[in-house]
Amino acid sequence: MDLIKKTNIDFVTKRNTYFTVSFALIVAGLLAVVFTWSDTNLGIDFTGGTQITVKFQNASVGTDEVRSALGSMGYGGAELKSFGNAGEYLIRVGATGNATEVSKEIVENLQSTFSADQVTLLGADNVEKKISGELARDSVLALVVAFIVMLLYIAFRFEFVYGLGAIVALLHDVLLAFVISVLFNMTGLLNLEISINAIAAYLTILGYSINDKVVVFDRIRENREKHKGMSLADVINLSINETLSRTIITGISVLAALLVLVFFGGDVLEGFAFTMFVGIVIGTYSSIWIASSFVIWYSDRIKHKKVGSVHPAAAKG
Amino acid sequence: MNRKNLSRWLLIISPIIAAAYLLWPTYRFYQLDQERAQVASDSLALEEWDRTYGEDYQSARQARIKLGLDLRGGMYVTLEVDVLKLIEESADQLSVDDDFTTVLEKTRKETDNTDKDVLETFLTNFRESKLSLLQYFPVTNQVDPTDEAIEEKLRKDVDDAVDQALQVINQRINKYDVSEANIQKQGTRRILLELPDVKDENEIRKLLQTTARLEFKRVTMGRPMIEAFYNIDALLRGEKPVEEVAADTTATDSTAADTTAVAKADTTAVADSTKADTTKADTTNPYAGLSDDEALRAIKRDYPFTYMIQGLFAQNAESSFNPFDFIMKSAKDFPDQGVYRFVVSEKDLPKFLTIMDRADVKRIMPVDLEILVGAKPQGQGAGQEGPAFFDIYGVAAEAELTGDVITEAFPSFDPASNQPIVIMDMNSMGAERWSQITAANVGKQIAIVLDGRIYSAPNVINKIPDGRSQITGMANADEANLLAVVLKAGALKAPVKIIEERVVGPSLGEDSIRRGITSSILSFALVILFMLIYYMMGGALADVALLMNVLLVVAALAGFGGTLTLPGIAGIILATAMAVDANILIFERIREEMAMGRPLSSAVEQGYAKAWSAILDSNVTNMLSGLVLIFLGTGPVKGFAVTLIIGVLMTLFTAVVVTRAMFEILISSGATTLNLGQKKTA
Numbered sequence: 001m002d003l004i005k006k007t008n009i010d011f012v013t014k015r016n017t018y019f020t021v022s023f024a025l026i027v028a029g030l031l032a033v034v035f036t037w038s039d040t041n042l043g044i045d046f047t048g049g050t051q052i053t054v055k056f057q058n059a060s061v062g063t064d065e066v067r068s069a070l071g072s073m074g075y076g077g078a079e080l081k082s083f084g085n086a087g088e089y090l091i092r093v094g095a096t097g098n099a100t101e102v103s104k105e106i107v108e109n110l111q112s113t114f115s116a117d118q119v120t121l122l123g124a125d126n127v128e129k130k131i132s133g134e135l136a137r138d139s140v141l142a143l144v145v146a147f148i149v150m151l152l153y154i155a156f157r158f159e160f161v162y163g164l165g166a167i168v169a170l171l172h173d174v175l176l177a178f179v180i181s182v183l184f185n186m187t188g189l190l191n192l193e194i195s196i197n198a199i200a201a202y203l204t205i206l207g208y209s210i211n212d213k214v215v216v217f218d219r220i221r222e223n224r225e226k227h228k229g230m231s232l233a234d235v236i237n238l239s240i241n242e243t244l245s246r247t248i249i250t251g252i253s254v255l256a257a258l259l260v261l262v263f264f265g266g267d268v269l270e271g272f273a274f275t276m277f278v279g280i281v282i283g284t285y286s287s288i289w290i291a292s293s294f295v296i297w298y299s300d301r302i303k304h305k306k307v308g309s310v311h312p313a314a315a316k317g
Numbered sequence: 318m319n320r321k322n323l324s325r326w327l328l329i330i331s332p333i334i335a336a337a338y339l340l341w342p343t344y345r346f347y348q349l350d351q352e353r354a355q356v357a358s359d360s361l362a363l364e365e366w367d368r369t370y371g372e373d374y375q376s377a378r379q380a381r382i383k384l385g386l387d388l389r390g391g392m393y394v395t396l397e398v399d400v401l402k403l404i405e406e407s408a409d410q411l412s413v414d415d416d417f418t419t420v421l422e423k424t425r426k427e428t429d430n431t432d433k434d435v436l437e438t439f440l441t442n443f444r445e446s447k448l449s450l451l452q453y454f455p456v457t458n459q460v461d462p463t464d465e466a467i468e469e470k471l472r473k474d475v476d477d478a479v480d481q482a483l484q485v486i487n488q489r490i491n492k493y494d495v496s497e498a499n500i501q502k503q504g505t506r507r508i509l510l511e512l513p514d515v516k517d518e519n520e521i522r523k524l525l526q527t528t529a530r531l532e533f534k535r536v537t538m539g540r541p542m543i544e545a546f547y548n549i550d551a552l553l554r555g556e557k558p559v560e561e562v563a564a565d566t567t568a569t570d571s572t573a574a575d576t577t578a579v580a581k582a583d584t585t586a587v588a589d590s591t592k593a594d595t596t597k598a599d600t601t602n603p604y605a606g607l608s609d610d611e612a613l614r615a616i617k618r619d620y621p622f623t624y625m626i627q628g629l630f631a632q633n634a635e636s637s638f639n640p641f642d643f644i645m646k647s648a649k650d651f652p653d654q655g656v657y658r659f660v661v662s663e664k665d666l667p668k669f670l671t672i673m674d675r676a677d678v679k680r681i682m683p684v685d686l687e688i689l690v691g692a693k694p695q696g697q698g699a700g701q702e703g704p705a706f707f708d709i710y711g712v713a714a715e716a717e718l719t720g721d722v723i724t725e726a727f728p729s730f731d732p733a734s735n736q737p738i739v740i741m742d743m744n745s746m747g748a749e750r751w752s753q754i755t756a757a758n759v760g761k762q763i764a765i766v767l768d769g770r771i772y773s774a775p776n777v778i779n780k781i782p783d784g785r786s787q788i789t790g791m792a793n794a795d796e797a798n799l800l801a802v803v804l805k806a807g808a809l810k811a812p813v814k815i816i817e818e819r820v821v822g823p824s825l826g827e828d829s830i831r832r833g834i835t836s837s838i839l840s841f842a843l844v845i846l847f848m849l850i851y852y853m854m855g856g857a858l859a860d861v862a863l864l865m866n867v868l869l870v871v872a873a874l875a876g877f878g879g880t881l882t883l884p885g886i887a888g889i890i891l892a893t894a895m896a897v898d899a900n901i902l903i904f905e906r907i908r909e910e911m912a913m914g915r916p917l918s919s920a921v922e923q924g925y926a927k928a929w930s931a932i933l934d935s936n937v938t939n940m941l942s943g944l945v946l947i948f949l950g951t952g953p954v955k956g957f958a959v960t961l962i963i964g965v966l967m968t969l970f971t972a973v974v975v976t977r978a979m980f981e982i983l984i985s986s987g988a989t990t991l992n993l994g995q996k997k998t999a
Contacts, residue, residue: 002994055824097429100522100815124518124820131395131817133431135951142949146942153941157934197387200884200957204891207942207961211895211935215902218931246905250898253847257890260840266832272887 015293029179043195048095059087099126205279336872342380385882531720722747726804748784892964
């Protein structure tokens with residue numbers, strides 16, 4: 001089979017349009033996230049608190065009943081979501097400084113209100129603020145250092161500008177994936193809160209996306225040797241076209257695999273797979289339209305500066 | 318087959334064999350586990366099964382791939398030493414005033430929701446308040462009367478508190494018999510616990526947060542212990558316990574034996590063999606005609622408690638110990654005078670402790686006797702071979718002294734013999750009692766009991782008048798350190814609090830495994846199918862390599878003793894995606910080369926050569942970020958990074974080396990064209 005024939009599409013000339021669109025999307029998305037923000041987007045891994053998931057054997061136990069039970073034990077302010085199958089609920093209480101006690105109290109109370117064999121504890125997470133702050137800081141630190149290491153390696157193997165292009169594209173991917181996940185989380189269809197596990201999903205997006213960029217850069221490196229007279233923009237456009245088939249085929253096969261996980265992966269995998277799916281679609285887009293175009297744009301800027309500072313005669317020769 | 322092809326085949330097949338070898342225990346474990354679950358309801362059948370397959374089961378269990386708590390269910394807890402509470406408790410209670418409390422409160426506010434070092438913050442605040450530590454903390458003869466010395470001591474106390482809590486928790490968890498519990502110290506202030514298959518998380522919470530109690534108890538080894546053992550046997554056989562008889566020792570001997578004999582006669586189920594053992598003198602061995610296996614079963618049935626105990630007896634302190642057992646004897650067969658020692662093997666210890674913990678067993682224990690077990694195993698190291706065992710002690714139920722009189726304990730060396738020792742100091746009230754106790758027990762043993770386990774049972778050599786005791790007999794400095802930490806538990810209650818706790822119910826674990834596995838297999842199948850359709854023959858080769866890739870990643874994980882978690886699966890997904898990608902890169906290149914009219918062999922060569930730099934660079938980039946995450950990431954992120962790195966290494970091998978070997982085998986066996994799914998070129 002041969003889905004993608006030899007192509008000759010112009011991906012780079014309108015680069016400013018792509019930049020603008022992407023930039024506008026990110027800014028608008030971030031604004032939307034900021035304005036609609038609630039702490040429910042962050043898992044208790046990062047906020048601290050208590051999160052309990054319970055299953056009622058009698059699937060017809062409704063949200064109202066659970067809420068009134070919580071209210072009568074003094075946790076009326078607790079966040080309550082149904083998730084997964086009918087009769088499964090997620091209860092969340094903010095950090096109190098004594099999360100274990102809160103968790104114990106809620107489970108015992110529910111079991112006495114609905115009788116013990118009615119209520120099964122699926123899971124409970126109790127995280128004190130002390131440690132959630134640490135988790136958040138460590139995760140961000142790990143991401144930042146990973147970014148820097150990638151930048152350095154690509155700068156070393158290619159040129160600095162490529163490292164920069166890769167990082168800009170990666171930031172673009174992670175930010176857009178983040179925005180979409182957070183906004184989608186509010187629909188309540190999937191549990192997409194930012195937890196430690198979600199961090200692993202973002203890391204996977206980064207890993208996939210950097211792989212995608214390196215493949216294009218590698219072709220650029222090769223073509224610059226092969227077609228010495230060609231302008232940088234032309235070499236880059238040629239390289240994107242030559243790798244297009246691979247970019248799309250790989251993307252399709254990975255996305256198909258993830259789609260299966262989104263639909264059949266169960267409560268634990270589905271959110272994870274969804275974030276990765278979104279991230280890889282965006283990553284594929286940025287591999288074609290953003291990363292290399294950034295390299296052209298940035299090289300142009302440097303060239304203009306150089307032309308300005310170098311003696312005209314030297315520039316001519 | 319020519320020589321070159323042979324090495325190519327080896328390259329493909331030997332990793333598969335290695336992977337199969339590493340994964341065999343996992344397969345074996347799940348097979349045995351299912352068998353075991355079938356017999357689990359019948360305790361006799363289970364014992365029988367354990368005897369036949371137990372070792373096999375345990376070794377397979379050891380080498381299998383472990384699943385993380387997120388996949389199998391269980392409890393994960395992070396404990397931290399409550400430094401403020403520790404400071405509060407170690408301050409001299411009489412001199413604590415408002416100034417001191419203000420500093421404590423200020424520190425609490427500043428450190429509550431941050432990860433600032435509590436002790437250092439406290440000390441800084443203290444210095445600012447222009448107060449002197451000397452005013453609030455007791456000075457022992459071990460500490461110079463300076464603020465700096467007290468600061469040092471506080472730091473040491475905090476460090477010791479973690480070790481002490483670790484000791485106590487280890488013992489308690491062992492007793493609770495949580496299989497494959499993982500308990501480790503993290504940094505200097507924290508303890509991490511991973512407890513799979515927890516049934517009651519409240520029980521664990523209680524167990525972790527109850528403070529331990531240090532006591533000194535008189536050791537009384539002798540025949541009363543044997544009587545207690547036989548009584549427990551009787552109770553476990555379902556016979557009426559011998560009420561209140563053990564209190565009066567002289568009277569008990571005969572009565573105890575008599576009553577048990579009567580009780581035994583009543584119980585028809587066990588009548589046959591047990592009748593024989595009570596009238597041992599005039600009948601033959603009831604176990605004589607049985608095979609070893611049957612005899613062992615019968616003994617376990619007739620002596621459900623004492624079969625676990627190995628007795629040792631010596632005429633006096635100078636003569637050597639002779640081993641004895643409890644079969645076909647009764648308490649009156651044992652001499653009153655002499656030196657007894659009892660041990661239980663490490664394997665039987667959890668069962669032993671569970672039995673000792675039963676309320677009905679506690680009820681039939683004599684009021685003045687308590688049976689306790691040593692905290693540390695004997696029999697390992699120091700040139701001794703064989704399985705580890707624990708000493709069983711009989712101690713007076715009532716403590717001679719509780720540990721709160723201890724002011725200081727530290728390891729040291731005896732200058733004369735250069736042996737490690739522990740020095741222990743007591744306050745004046747304790748010292749007075751201690752001198753009376755030691756005077757009354759010269760030549761006898763006093764046990765140091767922490768949380769119901771005996772850490773040491775030194776002989777009292779002479780009366781200790783001034784509260785300063787020297788304990789000898791430690792094998793090495795580590796042992797001395799441990800004992801000092803334990804003794805400190807008297808002065809310091811090692812307050813710990815839970816700062817992170819995660820419970821995954823078994824039903825969620827089960828469900829997530831099942832759905833996770835089915836959906837992963839489905840999505841993997843989809844990729845395999847896609848490659849096959851798109852690249853035809855080439856896809857088939859890549860599929861073989863892909864299957865091998867997953868097999869090798871999982872096998873490597875089993876080989877390293879790694880744990881598979883949800884983020885770990887994400888790592889495998891990424892690595893697999895990159896393996897697919899590497900093959901796509903190569904095939905697209907080969908197609909390009911073939912489209913330019915190159916013959917197959919040179920197209921393949923060129924395809925690999927040109928794709929290699931991209932594959933290498935992208936994989937190295939990911940590996941580097943994986944390494945960063947291993948060093949900087951927290952638990953789950955680390956799990957991701959480990960499988961990613963293993964996956965990347967395997968990808969470089971399978972997607973590049975293995976598929977190439979397969980191509981070359983095809984070419985050398987005469988293939989000149991290959992269907993890579995490309996359009997037919999004219």
